[in-house]
Every structure is written in structure tokens, then in C-alpha cells.
Amino acid sequence: MRGIQSLNGIDRRTLLPTLALLPALPGTLITAAAQAGAPGGLLPSWSDGPAKQAIFDFVRATTEQSSPTYVAPDDRIAVFDQDGTLWVEQPTYAQVAYCLDRVPAVVAKKPELRIVDPFKTVLSGNREAMEELSLEDLETILAATLTGMTVEAFQSEVSNWLETARHPRWNRPYTELSFQPMQEVLRYLQSNAFKTYIVTGGGQDFVRVYAAKTYGIPPEQVVGTAGTTKFGYGQDGKPLLTKEPKLLLNDDKAGKAEGIHFMIGRRPLAAFGNSIGDREMLEYTCAGRGARLAMLVLHDDAAREYAYGPAAGLPDGKIGTFTPELYEEAREQGWTVISMKNDWNRVFAFEA
Amino acid sequence: MRGIQSLNGIDRRTLLPTLALLPALPGTLITAAAQAGAPGGLLPSWSDGPAKQAIFDFVRATTEQSSPTYVAPDDRIAVFDQDGTLWVEQPTYAQVAYCLDRVPAVVAKKPELRIVDPFKTVLSGNREAMEELSLEDLETILAATLTGMTVEAFQSEVSNWLETARHPRWNRPYTELSFQPMQEVLRYLQSNAFKTYIVTGGGQDFVRVYAAKTYGIPPEQVVGTAGTTKFGYGQDGKPLLTKEPKLLLNDDKAGKAEGIHFMIGRRPLAAFGNSIGDREMLEYTCAGRGARLAMLVLHDDAAREYAYGPAAGLPDGKIGTFTPELYEEAREQGWTVISMKNDWNRVFAFEA
Numbered sequence: 102m103r104g105i106q107s108l109n110g111i112d113r114r115t116l117l118p119t120l121a122l123l124p125a126l127p128g129t130l131i132t133a134a135a136q137a138g139a140p141g142g143l144l145p146s147w148s149d150g151p152a153k154q155a156i157f158d159f160v161r162a163t164t165e166q167s168s169p170t171y172v173a174p175d176d177r178i179a180v181f182d183q184d185g186t187l188w189v190e191q192p193t194y195a196q197v198a199y200c201l202d203r204v205p206a207v208v209a210k211k212p213e214l215r216i217v218d219p220f221k222t223v224l225s226g227n228r229e230a231m232e233e234l235s236l237e238d239l240e241t242i243l244a245a246t247l248t249g250m251t252v253e254a255f256q257s258e259v260s261n262w263l264e265t266a267r268h269p270r271w272n273r274p275y276t277e278l279s280f281q282p283m284q285e286v287l288r289y290l291q292s293n294a295f296k297t298y299i300v301t302g303g304g305q306d307f308v309r310v311y312a313a314k315t316y317g318i319p320p321e322q323v324v325g326t327a328g329t330t331k332f333g334y335g336q337d338g339k340p341l342l343t344k345e346p347k348l349l350l351n352d353d354k355a356g357k358a359e360g361i362h363f364m365i366g367r368r369p370l371a372a373f374g375n376s377i378g379d380r381e382m383l384e385y386t387c388a389g390r391g392a393r394l395a396m397l398v399l400h401d402d403a404a405r406e407y408a409y410g411p412a413a414g415l416p417d418g419k420i421g422t423f424t425p426e427l428y429e430e431a432r433e434q435g436w437t438v439i440s441m442k443n444d445w446n447r448v449f450a451f452e453a
Numbered sequence: 454m455r456g457i458q459s460l461n462g463i464d465r466r467t468l469l470p471t472l473a474l475l476p477a478l479p480g481t482l483i484t485a486a487a488q489a490g491a492p493g494g495l496l497p498s499w500s501d502g503p504a505k506q507a508i509f510d511f512v513r514a515t516t517e518q519s520s521p522t523y524v525a526p527d528d529r530i531a532v533f534d535q536d537g538t539l540w541v542e543q544p545t546y547a548q549v550a551y552c553l554d555r556v557p558a559v560v561a562k563k564p565e566l567r568i569v570d571p572f573k574t575v576l577s578g579n580r581e582a583m584e585e586l587s588l589e590d591l592e593t594i595l596a597a598t599l600t601g602m603t604v605e606a607f608q609s610e611v612s613n614w615l616e617t618a619r620h621p622r623w624n625r626p627y628t629e630l631s632f633q634p635m636q637e638v639l640r641y642l643q644s645n646a647f648k649t650y651i652v653t654g655g656g657q658d659f660v661r662v663y664a665a666k667t668y669g670i671p672p673e674q675v676v677g678t679a680g681t682t683k684f685g686y687g688q689d690g691k692p693l694l695t696k697e698p699k700l701l702l703n704d705d706k707a708g709k710a711e712g713i714h715f716m717i718g719r720r721p722l723a724a725f726g727n728s729i730g731d732r733e734m735l736e737y738t739c740a741g742r743g744a745r746l747a748m749l750v751l752h753d754d755a756a757r758e759y760a761y762g763p764a765a766g767l768p769d770g771k772i773g774t775f776t777p778e779l780y781e782e783a784r785e786q787g788w789t790v791i792s793m794k795n796d797w798n799r800v801f802a803f804e805a
Contacts, residue, residue: 111689140632156654175671187548192781208690232716263673281672296673305715305718306718309718313527319527319717320646320719321673321716321717321718321719323718327715329711330711330714331707332707332708332710332711332712332733332737339740340710340733340736340737340740342710342711342714342737347704348716349701350701355683355684356684356690358684358694359681359684359694362604362682362694363657363679363682363701364662364673365672366657366658366672366673366675367672367673379691382675382682384692385694388691388692
């Protein structure tokens with residue numbers, strides 16, 4: 102299961118029913134003109150400043166017919182990392198929380214695992230011991246909890262978990278912890294005919310379970326780390342696809358650019374990320390001609406969310422590394438760094 | 454390059470500019486009611502009969518709100534094999550013709566190959582000797598002509614080839630050899646909010662070059678046999694993706710169902726094929742609940758196109774095997790067999 106470590110980079114979902122249910126009706130396109138006339142009405146959770154302006158400038162440059170960098174609606178593609186970019190990734194990726202929560206069910210089916218590590222440690226509930234688990238231990242847990250069942254059984258398990266699991270800090274479903282400003286960007290781009298993709302180091306099958314409801318992004322527009330499936334027949338003779346512990350796409354770092362070519366087949370116009378795992382995706386996006394938008398979310402707001410990583414002047418953590426090198430590259434390349442603290446006047450939809 | 458044999462199943466493209474340029478405007482949805490009122494106006498290249506009726510019945514069952522098997526527009530997915538289903542696959546797959554045509558350019562860059570088989574045989578132009586090339590020889594040629602360049606260089610080479618290459622029988626660009634009745638089905642489903650995908654044993658990158666212009670299908674809706682790409686940087690420091698001779702997805706037989714899950718993430722409602730390579734795709738499609746449509750094109754028309762395969766009462770060929778077993782399964786499962794001879798009153802758009 103080489104490379105499965107990138108399955109760590111997975112996620113929580115963020116149910117914003119009102120926004121998610123708003124269809125991106127072609128008849129309600131927000132034109133660049135309307136946008137210019139009333140920018141206050143768009144992206145309301147964004148404070149005025151260079152980040153918000155960069156988004157408006159990009160949309161104007163690509164959608165106004167008079168613009169020299171105009172792009173036909175069919176060619177408008179935007180890609181978004183998920184963990185730490187669209188929703189909270191601390192204190193641990195949602196998918197890792199899911200896998201740990203699934204261990205009792207796995208052990209119930211294979212009782213011999215009860216006395217074997219890492220399963221024994223997870224069952225103990227000892228959080229300190231669990232934090233000491235090695236990467237190899239984690240891979241063992243991911244393989245046991247993410248594979249060996251049909252794709253439908255997996256979807257159903259994830260769906261059930263999301264109904265009941267709660268984030269330890271906010272005591273809310275993970276799907277409520279998406280960033281309201283990013284939801285507004287998604288809706289704004291979708292309403293301007295952009296096809297929006299999630300490109301995540303997290304599990305493709307995991308994120309697909311809730312992406313439509315949470316982000317308005319259908320399953321086929323989720324690109325993520327994925328294992329193979331195996332076609333076969335059930336006892337009733339019906340065809341089945343079973344999830345296998347064999348890596349097919351390691352959608353992290355260079356794998357994000359490669360995954361974009363494989364799954365989408367063309368270069369995006371805009372890319373949003375928050376860590377060193379998104380670097381090649383942003384580079385690949387910006388290597389195309391015409392107007393491009395590259396943005397990085399900087400987690401510098403411990404009061405409303407989290408502050409972590411060297412770019413926030415803090416020690417590096419296990420998750421979501423925004424390194425000084427990435428910060429420097431952003432400056433050199435003209436990528437926009439989004440300060441959660443300064444650029445977002447609201448972080449979550451549940452903040453009234 | 455195990456599995457590269459399925460790269461054989463590739464293609465020719467079929468420029469139907471008028472049809473291809475018609476956007477699938479949501480505002481011009483052809484409703485099931487309009488369809489019931491004037492079926493003669495839809496699918497005009499289809500003769501009245503069970504095949505045409507099966508398409509109408511399926512669209513009515515899935516798009517009429519009063520139907521017990523109604524499906525929301527966002528959930529409508531239809532998949533199409535390409536070679537032999539959307540366009541001509543005889544006497545050889547278009548992509549194989551492309552690869553053979555590219556051999557001189559490959560040898561020009563590596564002159565040492567001039568005296569080495571299989572390149573020597575291809576350069577000889579001896580068609581009989583070329584037909585004797587082994588599968589291994591063919592794999593060597595495919596690897597040499599489809600990999601080792603950037604994705605943009607490949608796109609440009611394929612695009613140039615399609616401008617000048619001609620089918621030996623009709624002396625027309627391959628892209629003019631799509632089947633007009635299938636173009637009408639694509640347009641009909643698209644206008645009823647179906648997202649249409651090509652799911653081909655042929656090369657994903659190859660088909661993506663012309664699928665939008667030829668079929669109205671964007672690159673991200675082409676699922677095909679694909680190799681890996683490698684992210685790196687050019688001499689100017691710009692990021693590049695280079696095509697590698699390493700198989701990532703063998704999109705044939707069981708691989709078609711697996712590829713659909715990987716690339717689309719949900720089960721199609723309708724599937725169209727023409728050979729044993731499409732069997733699992735049709736089975737997987739039909740294993741879902743509600744109304745399903747599965748169709749197989751039978752090549753039984755030597756006068757207007759070709760007649761081949763045991764199901765046409767003819768010996769098996771190298772390409773597009775419609776076996777008696779597949780015919781029997783179609784009968785048992787209620788899949789619709791399309792007789793090119795009887796069900797299509799017109800095969801190509803260029804037939805006035």
C-alpha cells in the first residue's frame with residue numbers, strides 16, 4: 102500500500118444545505134457587469150482587500166467578452182484542494198477519524214485482530230497511544246477500513262458515519278465545517294459557467310459521498326487518491342465492484358497535476374490550495390496562457406479556526422504544511438495568499 | 454506494457470461540424486411530451502422498429518416527471534463505446550493507423566531503429582508483412598509512438614494527423630466516419646440533460662483530441678485506456694507532463710466497469726457497445742434499479758459499412774468481436790441489438 106499515506110489528506114464534510122441546494126442556473130448567471138456594479142453583494146464573507154479583488158479580477162478577465170483573455174464557457178475549469186482549503190483539516194483529517202471509528206466494526210468481523218496492533222491500540226481508546234501510531238500502522242488501518250467491500254457498501258458506511266460523527270471542537274457534523282468564503286467562491290465560479298473540481302489527496306470515493314450535497318460538486322468532478330476496484334459477480338449473479346488495497350492514483354504533490362490530466366484532460370484556469378501538496382497543481386495551472394488565478398489559504402486564525410505551520414510563524418505540524426518555501430514561491434509567482442484572519446469576515450455558515 | 458493491446462481499440466474521428474456545434478442548451482430541452490407528439494422528427498436516421506422504440510421508451514421512462522422511474526437531470530449518465538459503436542473500426546482501428554503513420558517520424562529521431570523490426574517492416578510499406586506483425590510488435594510500435602513526449606506535443610501530432618489522414622475505403626477524414634444515427638442519439642440524450650461519456654478501449658488522450666468537435670463530448674467525459682504521465686520541469690523551468698509507457702487504466706472488458714467507477718463514480722443509466730469488450734459495461738449499467746437501456750450495434754451491412762463477426766453469420770475477425778455468446782446474453786438480458794442494415798436508414802452524414 103505504498104503511497105497510501107496520502108489517504109491521510111482526506112476530509113470532513115460541511116453541510117450548507119441552503120447554499121448546496123441552490124442550483125447553478127444558467128438563467129441566473131451573475132454577469133461581470135452586475136459584479137462590477139455591486140461587488141458588495143458577491144463574496145459577502147470576504148473582506149475588501151487584495152484576495153477578494155484577485156477573484157473579481159480573474160472572473161472579469163476570463164468571462165467578459167471584451168477581455169483579451171476571455172475564455173469560452175465550455176473551457177472554464179477551476180480546481181480546489183479540499184482539506185484545509187474547503188474545510189477544516191485539524192486536529193486530524195476527517196477520513197482518518199472515519200477509519201479509526203470503523204475499527205470496532207472491522208474487529209467484530211475479524212475477532213483475531215482484537216489483540217493485534219495497531220487495532221488493539223485503537224480499541225483501547227487511549228488517544229496518546231493512538232497519536233504515537235506509525236505511518237505503517239495507519240496504512241494498515243486505512244487498508245482494513247477502506248477496502249474489501251463493495252463500492253455501495255462503502256458509500257453507505259461513510260454516509261452513516263457522517264450523520265453521527267461530530268468534530269471534537271465544534272461538536273458539529275464535519276460537513277458543517279466547510280469555509281463559508283470558499284463556498285461563496287465555488288458558487289460564484291459555478292454561476293459564471295466554471296466547472297468546479299475537487300482535487301484532493303484524500304480518498305476519491307470518500308469525498309464523492311458528500312461532495313454534491315456539501316459543495317454542489319458531482320462525483321465525477323472529484324479527483325482524489327484512489328485504489329483499484331475489481332469487477333466480479335455476487336452470489337445472485339449480479340455484477341459487483343469491490344474496493345481493493347492497491348493504489349491507482351496518489352493524488353498529492355506531482356500526482357495532483359498528473360491526476361488533473363488523467364481525470365480532466367485539460368489545464369485549469371484557477372487553482373486553490375493551502376499546503377505544499379498543492380504546489381505542483383498551482384504551478385501546472387499557472388503555466389497556461391492567459392488569465393490564471395492561484396490562491397493559498399493561510400491558517401493564521403487560532404481564535405476562529407486554527408493557526409499552524411511555519412508560514413503562520415508557528416512550528417510545523419503533521420497536517421497541511423504551508424512551508425516558508427511555498428510562501429516564497431507564492432510571492433515570486435504572484436499567487437495570492439489568503440489570510441483567514443484578515444481576508445475572511447466570517448469563517449463558517451453557522452456563525453450567525 | 455501489459456494490456457496495451459487494448460490500445461488497438463481506438464478510433465477515427467468524425468467531424469460533423471453542424472451537429473457538433475449545436476450546444477445542448479438547457480432552454481431547448483426536447484421534452485418527452487414533444488417527443489411523443491412528433492417522434493418522426495427525432496432520430497430521423499433510425500427506421501421505425503424496436504431499436505428506435507427502445508430509445509424513446511427509455512427517455513420517456515427516465516425524464517417524464519410522472520414516470521415511476523423518473524431520474525433527476527443531475528443523475529442522468531449515458532456511456533458509449535467508440536470503435537464500432539460511434540464510428541467505423543474496420544479495416545483497422547484509427548489509432549493503430551495513426552501509430553503506423555507515425556513510425557517514420559520516430560525513426561527520423563532514432564535512426565538506429567531503421568534496421569530493427571518491427572519498425573523496419575512498417576517502413577517497408579509491405580501491407581502483407583505488416584498484417585503479420587505480432588501483438589508484441591504492435592505494442593512496441595504503440596509505446597514508441599504514443600509515449601515519450603509532452604501531452605501537448607501529442608495532442609498537436611494527433612490533431613495534425615487527423616487533418617490529413619484518410620480512410621482507405623471512403624477517402625475521407627476518419628472524423629467523418631461516425632455513424633449518423635448514433636450522433637442523433639447523442640444529441641437526443643444530451644438535449645434531455647444526459648451527461649454523455651465515451652468509454653473506450655482506445656487511448657484516452659487520443660480520443661480526447663477530437664471528441665468535443667466530433668461528438669460534442671468534452672475531454673473530461675472521455676474514459677479510455679490510459680498510461681501514466683510524469684510531472685517535471687522543462688529547460689525554461691515550466692512544468693511539463695510527459696507521457697510514459699506505463700499502463701494506468703486498461704479500459705476494456707471488466708476494466709470498462711472499473712473505469713466508469715473510477716472516472717465517473719456512479720452507475721450509468723444507458724450503455725451502448727458493439728463487442729465482447731463492452732459486455733461488463735452493459736452488465737454493470739443494467740444492474741442498477743429503475744429504467745435502463747443497453748444496446749449493441751451489429752455490423753451486418755457490408756454494402757453501406759461492413760459485415761463481420763459470428764453474430765453476423767460471418768467468421769470472427771481481429772476487431773470488434775460480437776460473439777454468439779454475447780448475442781445470447783443480449784437476448785436473455787433484454788438488451789437491444791441494433792441491426793445496422795434494418796434499423797438505420799442512413800449510416801453517414803455525408804450520404805445526402
